[in-house]
Amino acid sequence: xxxxxxxLDVNGMFTxxxxxxxxxxxxxxxxxxxxxxxxxxxxxxxxxMAWRDLPHNQANxxxxxxxxxxxxxxxxxALVVLGIGGSALGPIAVQQAIHSPFYNLNEKLRGDNPQLFxxxxxxxxxxxxxxxxxxxxxxxxxxxxxxxxxxxxxxQFMIIxxxxxxxxxRDAARQHIVCTTDAENGNLIKIAKEEGYKTFYIPSGVGGRxxxxxxxxxxxxxxxxxxxEKMLAGAAYMDELCxxxxxxxxxxxxxxxxxxxxxxxxxxxxVMMPYADSLxxxxxxxxxxxxxxxxxxxxxxxxxxxVGQTPVKALGVTDQHSQVQLYVEGPYDKVMVFVGVxxxxxxxxxxxxxxxxxxxxxxxxxxxxxxLLAEQAATEYALLKSGRMNMTITLPxxxxxxxxxxxxxxxxxxxxxxxxxxxxxxxxxxVEEGKNATYAYxxxxxxxxxxxxxxxxxxxxxxxxx
Ligand code: PA5
Numbered sequence: 001x002x003x004x005x006x007x008l009d010v011n012g013m014f015t016x017x018x019x020x021x022x023x024x025x026x027x028x029x030x031x032x033x034x035x036x037x038x039x040x041x042x043x044x045x046x047x048x049m050a051w052r053d054l055p056h057n058q059a060n061x062x063x064x065x066x067x068x069x070x071x072x073x074x075x076x077x078a079l080v081v082l083g084i085g086g087s088a089l090g091p092i093a094v095q096q097a098i099h100s101p102f103y104n105l106n107e108k109l110r111g112d113n114p115q116l117f118x119x120x121x122x123x124x125x126x127x128x129x130x131x132x133x134x135x136x137x138x139x140x141x142x143x144x145x146x147x148x149x150x151x152x153x154x155x156q157f158m159i160i161x162x163x164x165x166x167x168x169x170r171d172a173a174r175q176h177i178v179c180t181t182d183a184e185n186g187n188l189i190k191i192a193k194e195e196g197y198k199t200f201y202i203p204s205g206v207g208g209r210x211x212x213x214x215x216x217x218x219x220x221x222x223x224x225x226x227x228x229e230k231m232l233a234g235a236a237y238m239d240e241l242c243x244x245x246x247x248x249x250x251x252x253x254x255x256x257x258x259x260x261x262x263x264x265x266x267x268x269x270x271v272m273m274p275y276a277d278s279l280x281x282x283x284x285x286x287x288x289x290x291x292x293x294x295x296x297x298x299x300x301x302x303x304x305x306x307v308g309q310t311p312v313k314a315l316g317v318t319d320q321h322s323q324v325q326l327y328v329e330g331p332y333d334k335v336m337v338f339v340g341v342x343x344x345x346x347x348x349x350x351x352x353x354x355x356x357x358x359x360x361x362x363x364x365x366x367x368x369x370x371x372l373l374a375e376q377a378a379t380e381y382a383l384l385k386s387g388r389m390n391m392t393i394t395l396p397x398x399x400x401x402x403x404x405x406x407x408x409x410x411x412x413x414x415x416x417x418x419x420x421x422x423x424x425x426x427x428x429x430x431v432e433e434g435k436n437a438t439y440a441y442x443x444x445x446x447x448x449x450x451x452x453x454x455x456x457x458x459x460x461x462x463x464x465x466x
Contacts, residue, residue, distance in 0.1 A: 001237055004396050006405045008251040012380065012390040013258045013335075019387045021332055023261050028247075031420075035257060038419035039245055042412075049415060049426075050205025054213040055236035055408065061200070062228060065215060068178075068198060069222040075175075078115040078134045079223045082156040083144035083216070085431075086208025087180075088120035089288050090217040090407070093281040097403050098226045101277055113224045114140070122152045127159070136167055136176065140223075143179045144216055146202045148186025151438050157188075180215050207426050209289045210411055213404070227400045234404025242412045252412035255391070259413075260420040262335045262389055263309055270309045271327065274339040275316035275376040278398045282339060286410055287311035293414045293425040300422050307421050309335075316340075317375045324379060328386045336383055336390035339406070340376050343397055344369045 015022035028035075046052055081091055095116055100106070104115045117130060141160045145153045157177075164173035174196055181188040183201040192199045200215035211217065213235055218228045244250040247257060259270065270290060272283035295308030314323050316338070327336060350371070352364035363371070383390045393409075395402040418425025440450035 001401075004234075004399075004401050004405075005237075005241075006251075006396070006402055006409070007394045008255060008409075009392045009394065010254060010258055012384055012392070013262070017384055018389055021265075021387045022389060023258060023265075027261050028257065031257065031261070034420060035247060035253075038256075038416055039253070041419045042416060048205060049210075050203045051207070051210035051213070051411065052239065054203075054206065055232045055239055055404070058214070058218075058232065061215060062218065062232070065200065065218050065222045065228065069219070072140055073112060073114065073223060075138070076114050076140045077138040078117060079140050079142060079220060080130065080134065080160075081116070081118040081120075081142045081144060081220055082153050082160065083118070083142075084120050084150060084152045085288060085292075086211050087144035087146070087153070087216055088118050089209075089281070089285040090212025091116075091220045092118050092120070093285040093407075094212065094217060094221050094226060094231070094403060095224060096281045097278045097398055098221075098400060099224060103224075111225070116220055116224055118220075119156055122155060127156065131163065136164060139176060141177050142219060143177060143181075143188065145181055145186070145188050146206075146208055146211070148181050148188030148190075151435065151442070154187070178219070180219060209292055210426075212285070212407055230400035231404040234401035235408035236404075237401070238405040238408040238412075242409065252409045253416050255409070255413040256416035256420060258389075258391065259309065259335060260417055263307070263421075267333055267335045267389060268309055269312055269334040270337065271312040271314055271323075271334050272337045272339065273314040273316050273319065273379075275372060276339075276341050276344065276398065277315075279339050279341070279395075280315050282403075282406065283311075283313040283315075285407075287313055289410060289414050292428050292431065294417055294421060294423065295430070296421075296423040297429075298423070300424065305421075305423065307423060316379065317372060320375065320379055324382070327388060328382050332388070334388065336388060338376060338380060338390065338392040340373070340392055340394045341396075341398055342394060344372075345398070 011017050013023050015024050081088065083091075095103070100109045103109050104117070117134075119127060119130060141164075143153065143157045143160075148154070161173065161177065164176050168176070177195070178198045178200070179188055179192040180200045180202060181192065182204065183189065189199070191197075200219060202211055202214055202216060206214050208216075213232060218231075221231065222228050238252075242250055242252045247253045272286050274280055274283055290309065290311045297304055297306055299305045299307075312323075312334075327334060347367045347369040349367045350363050350365070352361075354360040355364060380390060380392065393406060395406065415425050436447065436450050437454060440447040440454055443451075
């Protein structure tokens with residue numbers, strides 16, 4: 001396993017490399033008590049963090065998922081996931097990491113696998129276009145909602161159920177819907193039971209943004225022939241590393257501690273910049289995880305703290321030509337996290353043309369992989385030179401085992417950062433507020449008081465509409 005271990009290089013966070021604006025070993029030593037308390041809390045609360053055991057306790061579930069995928073794959077050409085937030089971002093990130101960006105467009109790349117679409121928004125144009133494009137008779141719709149009441153996902157489900165029943169008949173429609181939800185609570189499980197839909201469960205104690213390693217993420221991955229056992233094995237390997245109490249041996253704890261100190265030093269922005277298209281959506285997934293888990297008003301003692309770090313998604317090399325100017329010369333308010341790879345699955349040589357033009361000829365004889373790796377190193381250097389905190393996660397290669405590791409590491413880092421900040425990393429009262437306001441707008445029973453509260457808000461002043 002060692003050759004496939006992902007590495008976290010934190011040199012660029014320290015004063016030795018970035019000067020005064022960096023972190024010193026004394027900064028870490030000063031946190032001694034807090035680190036000890038956070039480490040103890042992670043152990044004591046482990047039984048309440050059901051997502052931590054997902055790499056270890058799903059043998060039967062994996063068997064069921066693989067059997068269902070094997071049964072359904074010959075019958076379908078497209079799998080459409082209906083879900084939002086934690087139900088959508090993980091599946092997209094893993095699919096993009098393992099398969100070509102052209103997977104949906106090219107049958108040769110797909111082989112016998114279905115196309116995969118994740119309907120993670122309710123833009124009516126996109127949904128209407130999607131429904132026009134897929135052949136309902138050869139499409140499976142996977143409805144994913146832990147609460148079973150999220151307006152966006154449930155509205156999509158209602159539309160799909162209605163269309164399927166009108167076009168294929170109620171009995172046939174049942175074969176085109178699979179649900180992933182809580183085993184006991186919410187509308188979706190009730191409907192699924194009444195209708196007899198195939199159902200998978202999100203274990204209690206596994207919140208949306210920590211759910212990629214349960215059926216939420218495993219089901220679509222298995223349909224696309226992604227090796228879910230290998231992904232769980234990668235997560236299990238990382239779990240071992242994340243149990244080390246020595247913070248210098250524990251990548252998740254070190255990631256969290258350095259970000260915590262950085263926040264205290266005013267670094268309120270966490271930029272994740274993968275240097276591989278395959279990892280682009282890992283930063284989307286991370287943005288939700290980091291933002292929704294750590295952006296909190298109250299600490300565990302009820303004090304108003306308004307903490308959190310704003311995640312920003314960037315992509316190397318693309319955003320070198322868009323955002324990096326700001327990162328090198330703008331305010332000292334960011335931590336940069338590069339995510340790189342040692343090697344790419346494929347490479348393209350650059351021919352030795354224009355040898356008589358020195359400003360072009362130097363490129364010839366190298367390859368695109370070499371150029372991309374050089375540009376990553378060059379951006380890291382530019383940040384170091386301008387004294388900006390940065391760290392690098394490196395995947396020896398992008399495969400299920402390394403993807404399992406990075407997902408699990410960032411989940412543990414997020415939970416640990418929550419402990420250091422003394423907040424609840426697993427709730428999302430700010431999101432609930434918006435969900436409740438939507439219910440009130442749409443006249444959901446039980447939300448009259450919320451509607452009255454909203455109506456009492458000051459009316460919009462036309463003077464401010466320009
Ligand atoms: O992380 C979370 O809990 C959220 O982002 C949820 O995943 C999102 O709000 C969707 O919720 P649900 O799965 O209940 O439909």
